Amino acid sequence: MALGSPTSGNDQPENIRPADDAQSVVGAQGGHALVVIPTFNERENLPTIVTRLQAALPDIHVLIVDDSSPDGTGEIADQIAADDADSRVHVLHRTEKDGLGKAYLAGFAWGLDREYAVIIEMDADGSHAPEQLHRLLDAINGGADLVIGSRYVPGGRLVNWPKRREVLSRGANTYARLALGARVHDITAGFRAYRRQVLEKIALESVESAGYCFQIDLAWRTVRAGFDVREVPITFTEREVGESKMSGGVMTEAFLMVARWGLESRVERFGARRR
Numbered sequence: 001m002a003l004g005s006p007t008s009g010n011d012q013p014e015n016i017r018p019a020d021d022a023q024s025v026v027g028a029q030g031g032h033a034l035v036v037i038p039t040f041n042e043r044e045n046l047p048t049i050v051t052r053l054q055a056a057l058p059d060i061h062v063l064i065v066d067d068s069s070p071d072g073t074g075e076i077a078d079q080i081a082a083d084d085a086d087s088r089v090h091v092l093h094r095t096e097k098d099g100l101g102k103a104y105l106a107g108f109a110w111g112l113d114r115e116y117a118v119i120i121e122m123d124a125d126g127s128h129a130p131e132q133l134h135r136l137l138d139a140i141n142g143g144a145d146l147v148i149g150s151r152y153v154p155g156g157r158l159v160n161w162p163k164r165r166e167v168l169s170r171g172a173n174t175y176a177r178l179a180l181g182a183r184v185h186d187i188t189a190g191f192r193a194y195r196r197q198v199l200e201k202i203a204l205e206s207v208e209s210a211g212y213c214f215q216i217d218l219a220w221r222t223v224r225a226g227f228d229v230r231e232v233p234i235t236f237t238e239r240e241v242g243e244s245k246m247s248g249g250v251m252t253e254a255f256l257m258v259a260r261w262g263l264e265s266r267v268e269r270f271g272a273r274r275r
């Protein structure tokens, strides 16, 4: 996918309201921050999360990336953007459900194209507290390149997450840590802030992971590129409305992809030692 093209990879009609007041923003040193929120069937959650976000960080810019949700989330997103007097809420409509990773890539391309200094990932369902976003931005201001809102560092918490999901998540993190050797405690987390230079450097056009292993993929690329990756504790709260889109296919993709990346990196290290 070519970076800089908000519609690449998917013929997306857009409802993009101009980001020309982007000058007024941020929360992060030396530039402006954009929160990308991917949505699929989040009609009950979206208005609340955007309201909370704007209350927590009044200057923040938001991009909602909706994959033609059948429940009408896209239309609600348009309404939120239309009602936003400061034109800081934007909407990217994609033609079909194409996975969390693909939605984020489209959002990143949109944000990079518009020169945002910091690009943030956040779920629409309230699992990630907008009131804690300043922790991530503080770490960016402190010099980090990628900040992960982590459930598994001291101070991190899980609230109401079903035990089955916790076991799966902890297992996936342990597996990824062992397979990749990356010292990140919550490499699957979806609440993060990237300095734009990271996204420009880590070859997003070669990202293949479509589902949630996208999170591992990008963190791993960032670590390998030598960037400063930090974790700050967050409280992850189970959604109250709607359903998770986690599926068997998403888990299988993650398992196989991580095994492949681990193997590739071992081969690479072995080759480097022999040279």
Ligand SMILES: Nc1nc2c(ncn2[C@@H]2O[C@H](COP(=O)(O)OP(=O)(O)O[C@H]3O[C@H](CO)[C@@H](O)[C@H](O)[C@@H]3O)[C@@H](O)[C@H]2O)c(=O)[nH]1
Pocket: 037, 038, 039, 040, 041, 042, 065, 066, 067, 097, 098, 099, 100, 103, 122, 123, 124, 125, 127, 169, 188, 189, 190, 191, 212, 215, 243, 244, 245, 246
């Ligand atoms: N546009 C789009 N959005 C999607 C898609 N799939 C999921 N989403 C959106 O992505 C967000 C996260 O999806 P959930 O399905 O609610 O995630 P979860 O099960 O709560 O998973 C959480 O934990 C994972 C494992 O740690 C994380 O990887 C993930 O990011 C998230 O934080 C939600 O806003 C959801 O609407 C998709 O195909 N397209």
